[in-house]
Amino acid sequence: MPLAAAQRRPVVIDEMTSAEDAQAFRELNEEWITLLFSMEDADRALLNDPAGRIQGVGGVVLIARLGEERVGCVAVLPTGNGVFELSKMAVSPAVRNRGLGRSLIMAAIDTARRLGAASLFLGSSTKLPAAVHLYESVGFAHVPAERIGPMPYERADVFMELQL
Numbered sequence: 001m002p003l004a005a006a007q008r009r010p011v012v013i014d015e016m017t018s019a020e021d022a023q024a025f026r027e028l029n030e031e032w033i034t035l036l037f038s039m040e041d042a043d044r045a046l047l048n049d050p051a052g053r054i055q056g057v058g059g060v061v062l063i064a065r066l067g068e069e070r071v072g073c074v075a076v077l078p079t080g081n082g083v084f085e086l087s088k089m090a091v092s093p094a095v096r097n098r099g100l101g102r103s104l105i106m107a108a109i110d111t112a113r114r115l116g117a118a119s120l121f122l123g124s125s126t127k128l129p130a131a132v133h134l135y136e137s138v139g140f141a142h143v144p145a146e147r148i149g150p151m152p153y154e155r156a157d158v159f160m161e162l163q164l
Contacts, residue, residue, distance in 0.1 A: 009067045013107045016061035024070035028090035042152035071095045074104045082118035123156030
């Protein structure tokens with residue numbers, strides 16, 4: 001089904017369950033990362049094995065669909081002591097600015113709560129002002145980098161946290 005026809009359908013967000021979902025997770029993230037930055041080892045590790053590196057350690061990858069098209073994704077990754085990372089959020093350029101990013105974040109927050117998270121953190125970039133604003137709008141607060149701990153991405157220069 002063409003994306004235009006799929007856009008008339010409601011967005012469905014659910015957990016990654018197939019190789020096609022994992023491929024969409026990788027491709028959606030590679031698209032935005034390579035547009036503005038370059039792929040890093042930490043990116044490759046998660047994107048090439050989300051079943052093992054995220055789901056296998058108690059995390060969840062969420063996939064957003066419009067009809068049959070996979071148009072967005074986000075991961076919730078446990079780091080210990082009730083702290084989870086919000087990671088690898090991506091929305092297809094064809095459906096940006098329609099609230100899908102907010103829907104993904106809210107689904108990720110709900111998922112983190114279900115998994116027993118006390119807080120969520122993320123690393124972002126000043127080169128992604130719309131994303132940073134979106135995180136702020138759902139309650140993430142800026143924190144010093146040292147509060148988050150070592151971030152494996154050179155591009156990360158914005159650090160945020162949400163208490164759940």
